[in-house]
Amino acid sequence: DGGITQSPKYLFRKEGQNVTLSCEQNLNHDAMYWYRQDPGQGLRLIYYSQIVNDFQKGDIAEGYSVSREKKESFPLTVTSAQKNPTAFYLCASSSRQGHNEQFFGPGTRLTVL
Amino acid sequence: SQQGEEDPQALSIQEGENATMNCSYKTSINNLQWYRQNSGRGLVHLILIRSNEREKHSGRLRVTLDTSKKSSSLLITASRAADTASYFCATEGSSNTGKLIFGQGTTLQVKP
Numbered sequence: 406d407g408g409i410t411q412s413p414k415y416l417f418r419k420e421g422q423n424v425t426l427s428c429e430q431n432l433n434h435d436a437m438y439w440y441r442q443d444p445g446q447g448l449r450l451i452y453y454s455q456i457v458n459d460f461q462k463g464d465i466a467e468g469y470s471v472s473r474e475k476k477e478s479f480p481l482t483v484t485s486a487q488k489n490p491t492a493f494y495l496c497a498s499s500s501r502q503g504h505n506e507q508f509f510g511p512g513t514r515l516t517v518l
Numbered sequence: 519s520q521q522g523e524e525d526p527q528a529l530s531i532q533e534g535e536n537a538t539m540n541c542s543y544k545t546s547i548n549n550l551q552w553y554r555q556n557s558g559r560g561l562v563h564l565i566l567i568r569s570n571e572r573e574k575h576s577g578r579l580r581v582t583l584d585t586s587k588k589s590s591s592l593l594i595t596a597s598r599a600a601d602t603a604s605y606f607c608a609t610e611g612s613s614n615t616g617k618l619i620f621g622q623g624t625t626l627q628v629k630p
Contacts, residue, residue, distance in 0.1 A: 436616050447606055447620040448561075455616060463617070495560055505616045506551060507608075509560035 408432070411496050411510035418483070418490070418517050426481045426513045428496035434508070435501045437479035441465060442493040442512075451494075454479055455501065483515065491517045524607060524621040532629050537594040539624040541607030542587075548610045550583055550590050551618065555604045564592075564605075569612075599630045 409430040418424045428437065436455045440448035450463030454473040468487025473479055479498075483490045493514050497507040525540045541550070549568045553561040567574045567583045567590065574581045580593040594601055604625045608618040 438617075440620075445622075447622040448608075450617060450619075453615075453617060493558075497561075499616055501616065505549070505610055505618075506563045506566055507561075507618060508563070509553075511560045512558070514558075 409496060409498050409508055409510040411494075411513050413513060414511065416513055416515045418515060420517060421485045423482055423484050424515065426483070426494055426496075426515070428479045428481065428510060429477055430479075430498040430508075430510075431477060432498055432500075432508060433476070434498035435476070436499045436505075437473070438497045438499075438507065439463075439469070439471065439479065439481045440495045440497065442495060448495060451481065490515055524605075524624045526624060527622070528625045528627075530627045530629065531597060533597060533599055535597055535628075537597050537601070537626055537628070539592045539605055539607075539626070541590045541592070541621050543590075543607075543609045543619075543621075544588065545609075546612045547585075548612050550581075551608045551610070552579075552581060552590075552592050553606045553608060553620075555606065555623070557603075561606065594626075597626075597628045599628050602626060602628045 412427045438453040439451040449465050452471040454460035470482045495512045496510040499505050499507045523542050551566045552564045555561045565576045567581050578595045583590045604623045606623045607621045
């Protein structure tokens with residue numbers, strides 16, 4: 406059963422803590438993306454990776470970090486430097502061949518207490 | 519940066535009616551895509567239209583693209599209560615990076 410998974414579904418963090426959100430895909434996609442969605446808003450790109458061991462900043466990378474050590478995995482760390490981290494985080498992947506439609510995971514809702 | 523702007527922000531219709539959502543963008547594109555999001559869930563890809571295409575159909579969905587006006591519309595015909603969701607347009611720029619820029623979405627409510 407191919408797809409993209411994110412964990413956990415809900416995450417609570419105290420101020421000053423770093424947290425890592427997991428994203429795994431078994432679609433054999435080269436490209437992976439992290440988005441942030443605030444209530445009633447569209448998606449904003451945090452980081453993206455087109456190939457293993459390489460990634461680029463998106464529009465709102467400050468306070469976030471990523472790694473891409475394996476093709477299947479693209480974890481996102483929300484650091485204490487992110488001033489307003491409470492949001493819904495979505496991971497996506499796409500094949501570099503074809504139309505580049507993106508496949509999304511179910512999301513992680515992060516709340517800072 | 520938000521490239522796409524969607525109109526209307528919210529739309530409420532009766533089951534069986536058609537729903538039309540519009541999307542405008544600012545720069546040249548490789549393609550434009552429409553996605554659907556049920557509340558609290560991930561996005562699901564609906565349809566992609568390339569910059570050299572003017573119209574595309576998929577089931578009850580019809581998408582048009584006018585590159586001269588930098589705009590697109592999504593028409594859902596014979597709507598159902600299950601179509602209730604948020605709909606987003608997303609543009610892929612001509613630089614071929616695979617990056618998408620999303621609009622802010624239209625929230626559609628279909629009343630039974």
